[in-house]
Amino acid sequence: MTSKNKNYGLVVLGATSSIAEAYIRLVAKERGSNLTLFIVGRNAEALESIAADVTARGAGNVVTRACDLADIDDPATLVAAATGELGTIDEVLIAYGSLPDQSKTQTDPAELEKAFQVNFTSTAIWLQAFANVMTEQKFGRLAVIGSVAGDRGRMSNYAYGAAKGGLERFVQGLQHALAAYPNVSATLIKPGFVATPMTAHIEGRGGPLWASPERIAADIDKAVKRRKLSVYAPWFWWGVMTIIRSLPAAILHKTKL
Template structure:
């Protein structure tokens, strides 16, 4: 049976790598994002890689008009819905966000408020049909507030709690639908081009995509990508505040 997948934020590097995995399986996809030209390029590549269909929907995900109706329309285009993957967000600039409330609001609105609407809409559709997966890209930045990125971290922390709650809700209903929060660490993407890269903590989009694809089929409600971030963040969360506040993380 052809897998039917909606990808929200399809132009992100991790989203594109994940879409290629689905394409190799012959899935039918709808790619959603703002840049119609880039979406068309990705869609053409996915068809060449074996996708049964690769349609595009150019829209501003950060400003949904009616997320439930929009998502239902995308599902209708596919003739059904198996997976909803959410990848979009904005890292922003922490120093600027501390002084510019409009920039802080943008980070929070994009990373949490709008994303929450899409997640809730997806959860309702998946619960009603009794199957499918919602997979959301969070971040290890949401595990503990750090002076270097706490506005972005707050958005991801809020989104993480929301997805965990959806996962709990769907599990209690016991009808087969599920939700998963994937928390990557450092990933070599255009969003992190301003950071110094290299070393064992950095992962490729392709490596994270493998985790995302697996998460859509099975696993717990929270998955770290790569797995070792679970243990790194456990240590960071357990450091007492008086000690933690002397670091410059």
């Protein structure tokens, strides 16, 4: 268990995503000045505004680092910077990703490659790099955002789905490897539809299947604290995806899902 009264070092990769920002606020609210943040993303200005916001909300210290996480030269540089700033790393949340245009990935191989690089390859490299830090220090919590899209390949988004599905296998193997370290955990969070600025234009948003970034953040918090292996966010996607996974191909192939 981590005490709320001691310093807590949290690294967030992809901090400018709506879910990550909601999560940062949640942790800042709970831990206040005991929280030290190392937040990474592409947009330096956005990182600064998040830093100012969580500082006003009471976070202890916030360090920002602008870089393209999908374009890794050497992960050790960033990992060393994070360790240097935080001392010890109590938790890492990996929240970046991008939803590719499925039809483009079918005609442009570079798009397909990019979809995997952003959503799988680079993510796996960061996960492994921070897992190595945590096994060395013998404690820590890793959290990574997957997607319900990774549960079954479907015509509407199988490039993204394959990347997130691959990520799930990777995390599964990593969890096996971490089993020898009782105080080190990796948690996969699989959100469904999330109401973010990117989805503002979708008709029907706000319906029963849609969740706010705050709701997803609360689910991440719970899952990470309990060192869960894998959770759907919100939980009811477990039921939805169980049905979709068990549809016979003959039936699925008649749909446009």
